[in-house]
Amino acid sequence: MTALRTVLITGTSSGIGLATAVAAARAGWQVVATLRDTGKAGALRAAVDEAGVTDRVRVAHLDVTDPASVAAAVADAVATYGHLDAVINNAGVGQLGTVEQIGVDAFRSVMEVNFFGVVELTLAALPHLRASGGRVITVSSLGGVVGQPFNEAYCAAKFAVEGFLESLAPVAATTGVRVSVVEPGAVASEFVASLGPSLPGLVENAGPYEAAFKAYFENTAGFFEQAQSSEDAAASVVEVLTAPEPAFRVQTSDVARGLAAIKLADLDGSAVHAFTGPWLS
Structure with missing residues (x-):
């Protein structure tokens, strides 16, 4: 049992998840920092120390693609600390390539982690969060608001996440549970760096999209040169965690706020395509 509020966070081996685990602990929370392979927790343990x-x-x-693992992690957290006050769905994977390059199986794989993983953990946690008057926070993405070329699988999963949680939020609120999504833009993290080795092969196998793919990389490289740090993004997550009345949708930077504003006022889709279309030429 603990008097501290308890939060369970997924995907804490690096990036926003790791930074959020540290920041939440600094803010006075008891943190259950989960990851699929605990053998890769070295960076997390060092940062915590x-x-x-x-x-x-x-x-x-915790493996978000394994329902038994999700249920066991939630049950263990409650058994250990006596209560669960928040969950932060952070675990995720990226996927570059258009549908003709990557195929349907890649879409299913991304959806399993980025969407169904969120559904599984939210489902397992809700009874405990009702008891504590807690909250569900999910690290979405600007890609959950603005569809981005050659990110079809990733954006599809993040759009699904936002639709699920925007629909759930008012329902959960009737039982005292707050639901929020946090939308980073470009973040300098291992999540992004891990996509690097696949880029040459993707371009070479882009077929009729080769010229557009090359242009995409050239025109979007600057986004990541100016990316915010994982720590900055994590600060926004912890603000939502600790705010008395958190908003449903929160962007982590001015850039993300600006692009989200374009989309949310774009009734016919022309403004978004006017923004993303030039990335391909």
């Missing part, structure tokens, strides 16, 4: 919050962070296994 450096921040001086080792006693507030417990590393645990």
